[in-house]
Amino acid sequence: MPRRNQSRKSHRRTEPAVGGSLFGNALAREESGPAGYDGERYLVRQVPGARATKTYRCPGCDQDVRPGVAHVVAWPSDPGGADDRRHWHTGCWSGRHTRGLTRRWS
Numbered sequence: 001m002p003r004r005n006q007s008r009k010s011h012r013r014t015e016p017a018v019g020g021s022l023f024g025n026a027l028a029r030e031e032s033g034p035a036g037y038d039g040e041r042y043l044v045r046q047v048p049g050a051r052a053t054k055t056y057r058c059p060g061c062d063q064d065v066r067p068g069v070a071h072v073v074a075w076p077s078d079p080g081g082a083d084d085r086r087h088w089h090t091g092c093w094s095g096r097h098t099r100g101l102t103r104r105w106s
Contacts, residue, residue: 030077034060034096041077044093046070060092062102 033040049070056065065071065087072093075085088096 031074032097033074033076035099038097042074043077043081044072044074046072047087056087058089058092059086060088060096060099060102063089065089 028043028045030041031044032038033042047070049068052065052069052071053067055067056071057063058065058071070090072088072090073085074088074093075081075083
């Protein structure tokens with residue numbers, strides 16, 4: 001029996017969505033920074049759990065972001081800002097405006 005609700009054409013996007021940019025093979029969106037950095041703009045990219053292979057330290061809660069846990073990567077949108085990439089728990093990034101950073105980086 002044929003499957004329904006599937007078109008024969010591929011619906012692949014060739015351009016990034018409005019407000020985002022392509023970083024590697026992932027779409028990054030631009031958002032305001034954490035508390036204390038509200039004036040800065042950050043590029044944010046989702047990392048699915050299947051692609052998370054290392055342990056990182058979340059600057060929002062100072063706890064480990066373990067392998068296999070979906071999270072976000074954020075970095076300043078300034079030129080050269082990708083060197084300041086930080087891995088955040090999704091909930092910590094969502095609550096970044098209501099609390100300050102627990103971990104400062106240089």
